[in-house]
Amino acid sequence: MKPRVVSGMRPTGKLHLGHLVGALKNWTGLQQKYDCFYFVADWHALTSEYADTTELVASAYDNVADWIAAGLDPERSTFFIQSLVPEHAELYLLLSMVVPIPWLERVPTYKEQREQLLEKDLSTIGFLGYPLLQTADVAMYDAQFVPVGDDQVPHLELSREVVRRFNNFYGAKAGVKDGETIVKGVLVEPEPLLTTFPRLPGLDNRKMSKSYGNAIDLSDDAEAVRKKVMRMYTDPKRIRADIPGTVEGNPVFLYHDAFNADTAEVEDLKTRYRAGKVGDVEVKTKLAAALNGALDPMRERRQQALARPGWIRDILFEGSKRARQVGVGTMERVRDAMRVSYR
Numbered sequence: 530m531k532p533r534v535v536s537g538m539r540p541t542g543k544l545h546l547g548h549l550v551g552a553l554k555n556w557t558g559l560q561q562k563y564d565c566f567y568f569v570a571d572w573h574a575l576t577s578e579y580a581d582t583t584e585l586v587a588s589a590y591d592n593v594a595d596w597i598a599a600g601l602d603p604e605r606s607t608f609f610i611q612s613l614v615p616e617h618a619e620l621y622l623l624l625s626m627v628v629p630i631p632w633l634e635r636v637p638t639y640k641e642q643r644e645q646l647l648e649k650d651l652s653t654i655g656f657l658g659y660p661l662l663q664t665a666d667v668a669m670y671d672a673q674f675v676p677v678g679d680d681q682v683p684h685l686e687l688s689r690e691v692v693r694r695f696n697n698f699y700g701a702k703a704g705v706k707d708g709e710t711i712v713k714g715v716l717v718e719p720e721p722l723l724t725t726f727p728r729l730p731g732l733d734n735r736k737m738s739k740s741y742g743n744a745i746d747l748s749d750d751a752e753a754v755r756k757k758v759m760r761m762y763t764d765p766k767r768i769r770a771d772i773p774g775t776v777e778g779n780p781v782f783l784y785h786d787a788f789n790a791d792t793a794e795v796e797d798l799k800t801r802y803r804a805g806k807v808g809d810v811e812v813k814t815k816l817a818a819a820l821n822g823a824l825d826p827m828r829e830r831r832q833q834a835l836a837r838p839g840w841i842r843d844i845l846f847e848g849s850k851r852a853r854q855v856g857v858g859t860m861e862r863v864r865d866a867m868r869v870s871y872r
């Protein structure tokens with residue numbers, strides 16, 4: 530049996546290149562070696578987007594079309610919708626009985642996000658409970674590994690602490706070693722599988738984000754990509770093509786490194802850029818061509834997926850059924866361990 534991997538993505542809008550290099554490529558590569566469960570975290574989206582839910586379901590379907598476009602294979606991995614597996618809510622509730630509120634208040638993203646998203650009222654139970662719901666998501670499937678970006682490490686750390694506390698309460702005592710009680714776990718402690726690729730900046734060199742309008746979407750057509758690349762931030766000191774430029778940390782070259790498979794071309798552009806012997810237009814035109822070359826096969830797979838009406842929906846409903854079978858089993862085990870089973 531292959532080890533289990535679980536990861537989720539919130540359906541908050543279109544997916545962009547950041548999702549591709551930060552998550553989807555990683556997810557795709559794991560499909561051989563692991564039994565992968567990938568899901569649409571719609572309840573997690575609600576924790577911050579509860580005031581406007583109009584786009585949520587459409588985003589869910591659209592995002593999964595991009596997953597398939599990026600190379601995820603619904604035959605090999607299980608795709609599902611979090612809210613179609615209501616066992617997640619039950620596990621979250623039972624975990625909430627043993628988790629002290631300060632553990633959640635201490636999670637760094639909690640304070641940060643509340644300060645950053647001032648336009649939203651995030652003083653809700655749902656938002657405080659975000660990492661606890663995430664814990665339920667992964668513990669439900671006995672996931673050993675959770676592919677995530679480094680921003681998610683504190684959430685996984687909390688998950689491990691929650692699972693340990695739960696196991697200490699309800700795991701079978703298997704003996705004492707060096708004065709410490711050994712418990713047989715009910716739930717598995719998950720470990721992050723970190724994405725190795727460095728984070729891609731947005732077109733303006735800020736963090737890539739839909740809300741900044743600085744992203745290239747996976748569903749952008751070739752002309753949209755070209756236009757966006759042409760207005761990309763680059764070395765601001767280079768007001769003329771004959772001024773030597775800086776390659777390191779320059780978003781245009783970070784994108785070349787990420788997407789241009791022609792390494793000789795990239796090296797040549799870098800050398801000439803450093804020497805002040807190439808214009809921005811050439812560097813960017815070549816980047817747009819490389820990007821479109823990388824996106825073309827994805828566009829095609831996306832079109833094929835969307836040309837089959839109801840296909841993605843069927844995948845998600847079937848996958849949710851399969852996920853639910855696992856979830857039902859886990860909840861029986863959890864209720865038994867907690868001695869709240871009625872027969």
Ligand code: TRP
Pocket residue numbers: 535536537538539570573662663666667675676677681
């Ligand atoms: N918090 C994750 C993110 O923003 C999304 C998520 C929800 C998730 N549940 C999960 C990721 C479980 C991994 C496992 O990226």
